[in-house]
Amino acid sequence: MSTFDNRKDSFVQGFAASEELQFRAAARRNRLLGEWAAEKLGMTGEQAKEYSLSIVRTDFDEPGEEDVFAKIRADFDAGKVEQSDHQIRRVMAELMEEAIRQVKAGE
Template sequence: MADRIFADRGRAHEAAYSAEQHAQFNTVARRNRMLANWAAELLGREGEQAYISEVMASHFIEAGDADLTGKLMEDFTAAGVEMDEKTIHAKMSEFLLAATQSTDPA
């Protein structure tokens, strides 16, 4: 009886953790889409789904945000758009907050 209770409790914790991770992944994906749209607009590539997908995919190269920041810095430099990492990180924070708020059940 006690084993079953602990097993049920363990499954419930695993399910809650999985749901939390899924929600976090979706929030970061929304943030990245907003960031990609912002960058596309500055680069004159607004509405180019291929570019937006390329930016979003760059986030999966390595852990953290360095790969995404690097991709955007390369693109801005290649296009002759003045940009710094501080501005990109500020936009990431802004968009993360917006993405988080857009998923709040309240």
């Protein structure tokens, strides 16, 4: 193989690894976010676990994270949970950082 082919293959592998990391981190973030939201909604045990998984599944509805945000916003409104849009988005960002750390650490 030429040096160019090696560099191209290396780039493709790096891109694929980065995409996998982002996918796994997003799923992890959504699970953590679901746990946080379930607690705010007063859920515990199996109900909280199922809610958390529903947040993970919601992310497959549309590209991006707006579908996840919209579900939590709607659930908080229905449950009369006092959280601003800014607070929800801040927690989403914080949990994404935590999820990336966990995925990289193999947790």
